[in-house]
Amino acid sequence: MYHAKAYSAASATSPLARTSIHRRDPSEHDVQIEILFCGICHSDLHQVRNEWSGVMPTVYPCVPGHEIVGRVTRAGAAVKGFRPGDLAAVGCMVDSDRTCPECQDGLEQFCPNLTLTYNMPDKHLGGVTYGGYSESVVVDERFVLHVPDHLDLAGAAPLLCAGITTYSPMRHWGVGKGKKVGVVGLGGLGHMAVKIAHAMGAHVVVFTTSPGKKDDALRLGADEVVISRNADEMKKHDRSFDFILDAVSANHDIDAYIDLLRRDGNLTLVGAPEKPFALSAFGLILGRRSLSGSPIGGIAETQEMLNFCGTHGITADVEVIPIQKVNEAYERLLGANVKYRFSIDMASLRAE
């Protein structure tokens, strides 16, 4: 066991502050990673503030962070795919039972015994797992990803959650050439969805509540932009979408989007607001439409997504910040005022 610097929240109402945590010494299958960048996901904020208390209550202190890119500092004797000095990445999961049908299918994100990167029982040290707002992390090789080495690392970090969470459902629902695809909410997830859907060849329409993001949406790859608070603009797209990805972090009217689906169209929720939605049965019934959700993605698909982003030169548009600005960054997330992902430069933590 060794000590690592980290930032943690002591309670749902405390700001994040400097702390020291334990990490295990790497065992034979483990990779120890010096963290270079960690993205800030809205899930970090939901979890730190215990907004998901009904589903996964937060255990304090909480060290969030699941968009991790760094360099391998040590690799256990049985590790095959990584050597000291290699780039490495870790996303939302650090372990699973590896035996259940979901794991056998390579869909670890559905494993009933999944270990998320933070706020889950830590099998090795007891207590809960601690995430990437830290100078280093130790993870079993099976949950460590390879980052294409030509990608900007600060911008690559958000691929580990925002990238895979949008890539996976778009692959599942057949997004591609000839498909009209909507993306609701131009935040961290939304802007990745736009870039990826565009690269997949779809016709992409962004729905935003922020008129000031219109030019950015077009630059990121959208073909059209709709200001979702304008009912006339919404109406123009009635019954026309094959697929809509909803990446909004707060409650909003999802019926309005279901009405925009064509027959057999699908609306997938990746945004996970604190409170339940209201839903009219008729929107689904009348067009035989479907409503789904989707969590992150499996390890194999995460590597596929990283390779896809490598091929297409896709990274997140990031604002790189020192960790000392993390509380300010959370306030800006709440104001939908991020262009379009914060990426923490972990050199700022090492220097503290």
Ligand SMILES: NC(=O)c1ccc[n+]([C@@H]2O[C@H](COP(=O)([O-])OP(=O)(O)OC[C@H]3O[C@@H](n4cnc5c(N)ncnc54)[C@H](OP(=O)(O)O)[C@@H]3O)[C@@H](O)[C@H]2O)c1
């Ligand atoms: N399913 C999963 O596996 C998974 C993985 C990661 C994250 N998530 C969840 O996905 C959600 C988005 O995460 P994120 O990191 O992308 O968040 P984010 O960067 O804060 O983006 C959320 C966007 O939602 C829109 N929005 C915010 N408040 C709104 C409101 N009251 N009404 C309508 N639109 C609003 C804004 O876009 P506009 O300004 O364009 O309107 C905002 O930029 C969060 O709930 C997060 O927990 C889920």
Ligand SMILES: [Zn+2]
């Ligand atoms: Zn996330």
Ligand SMILES: [Zn+2]
């Ligand atoms: Zn499993």
